[in-house]
Amino acid sequence: MSDAFFAQNGFSVLSASNSAIFVFVVYIALVLLLAFASNRLRRSKSFLTEYFLGSRSLGVWAFALTFAATSASGGSFVGFPSLAYTHGWIVALWIGSYMIVPLVSMGFLAKRLNHVARKSNAITIPDVLRDRFNSPLFGLLSTMMIIFFLSFNLIAQFKSGSVILQTLLADVPLFQSTSNWVAGTLGQVAVLRSAVNDPGYVVCLLVFALVVIVYTTYGGFRAVVWTDVLQGVVMVGGVMFMLPITLWAVGGLSQASREMAAMVPPRDVTLWVTADKSTAAKLPADDGSADEATADGIPAGPITIPKNSWLTKTNGEGSLRLFRLKSRAELPPHKDVPDGVAVDAIEVFDVDAIKRIRIADLPLTIGKVVEVKETESYGEGQQGVYLTGPGPSQSRTAGFLPISLAISFFFMWTFSGAGQPSNMVRLMAFRDSRTLRRAIFTVSIYYSLIYFPMVIIFCCARVLLPGWETEPDRIMPEMARLVSWSINQPWLAGILVAAPFAAVMSTMDSFLLMISSAIVRDIYQRWVNPDAKERTIKRMTYLSTCVIGTVAVFAALNPPQLLQDIIVFTGSGLSVTFLVPVALSIYWPRFNLKGAASSMLAGFTTHTSLYAVGFWRFHKMTAIEPLGFHPFIAGLLIALLVAVSVTLLTKRPPQHLVEKYFMAEAPQS
């Protein structure tokens, strides 16, 4: 362990937070400036093509970074680190297919999709499908699918950004007072009362949403691309900066791995906690009655133990047990509840962790400790599970990543990337083949600099920041703070936290724009008002972007747990719905409308059914896994089977469509 790292503890938390926020605000200001510049540029061009596709003029860096930044979402910088932290080195295999994702997701479809889109002057993916098969109804079907899945993802991304911002602002007095005010206000509105449990989250959600909605609405596609370039630089810079400092702090990767090898996974427990009688008067009561202790020193009101507080208990043999709270606890005065109250916690078995944490200085006593029995866990009580497959799991006896699931994810990340409409739209926007070749190479290197280093960083985080199994989605911003404080440069936290924040923003703005384009171009302009003037389209576009963002904010007030589950559902769902129809439509001349529509519906139905049954059975966002494989595999295979069989069993497509999209005039001899 690096002694230099643990020797540093004299910083001022307040000044650290202020400087980090300053850097962060500068970053946001830059983003808004880019949106303004983009809006000015757009005035001389066709609104729709420029607003939704940047006039098909993206060069290498813009194309590469917008593609990479859009793909790397909140899942990459919040969900993925939390998985690496929770499950260890096995996550390297879970993410391993990203080595080849650039080649497949860009090289497999890009050239032909760009070519086909130019032939029909398509701006959106529904446009491409509609024109390829000459079917407005099929275009409408595709639009509905996009809106369905992206709406889920948008909510998850809003949560991501808010969680990140919350960590950055946690120690700022203005933020704390604003959160208290929001808690008081929300408590008076019945439908919003549940959000009072985490008012800080609500404040961050509103700030974050406002920034994203404003710059996306005002700037359109080009603003999204330019901010993606900025965000792409921040993301890779953030990771490259964190890596060496993390390795230094932990004393080298070998040291970290050896410590991980000795670790035993924490377990869920219930603690019975009682306020001490003798020192209770020192505690500030939650209702402000700290100075009104009773004659025997017991406070008049309840005591709050913050979430993530560390508590210890020494057992009869003198050995120390270490616990961390999973939620905030209200502790009534001792006289009211002499046996104490039950609080949820985890027990951390790495007793060396005590050197790296701050034990809560709270005068209370832990009585009974009741273990919460996990009937379907793997790795409980075992060493070495963080270094080997399948990795520890609290919800699956087969472990985190049994080999069948590893195979599924290898396929899924690769081909789901290719099948994302938000990625496909970018494949329609690059300038020429030369740009494409160089961009594929650039993104390959870019992913190499992000994903594998993040596995290293967040495996090391297990050693540096123990006990974050209570709230694993916060591990990224917590590491950013730790790393910047460790070198006494607290302002860097603003940039490092900007990295995951940038990832979330770069994905959210794309999704927001996609849903907006689906509504305006694919529904309003195609079906409701084909003769709409450009001014009307413009207003509709601005309005729909704002409204969609606002609705998503309200939906995110009660945030979902584990972001990664939602992101996997929507990502894999979009791919099984779109990949086969789009790929076959550009590579198979025989492919017809019935085959395409059937394939789309078959993929969608299979995927959502497996998740629906899983949700009903397990009461969480998890799917049934046929033969142990992720539902993506089943959905994709069924979509492909249906596509081929329906096409071959039905009549050929019209000759004029085949000639338009697959043939060219031979050069005259």
Added chain:
Amino acid sequence: MPAPDGRDSLTATPSKHNLRWDPVFVHARREAAVIVALFLLFFSYSILTCFFLGYGHTAEDSSSIRLIWGMPAWVFFGIFLPWCGVDLVAVWFCFFFMQDDNLNPPEEDGHAKKLEQSAKETSG
């Protein structure tokens, strides 16, 4: 070249007799096939290596897990090395294999050429 649906292009009956398969389509399809083959190659190697080296360890032999450059051996051979390999393959694919094709439709190309010609005549 035979048509993808099995019919010989010479026996297809296009409405215009001077049509051929679009070169962009032909090149893109060939490149897509190579990409799928590369994917299967790296997928097979990675999964098999990780499975045989990384799974099936017992708690007793956890302390003897071999580390290479600080990472478990199965991660080094199964993930890190092939990742470096793919980056090299990307160099070959992008700079030596993939063709530069004109993606514009012919009418757009003709219009662009006219504009260029007109600009040249104006500048004298």
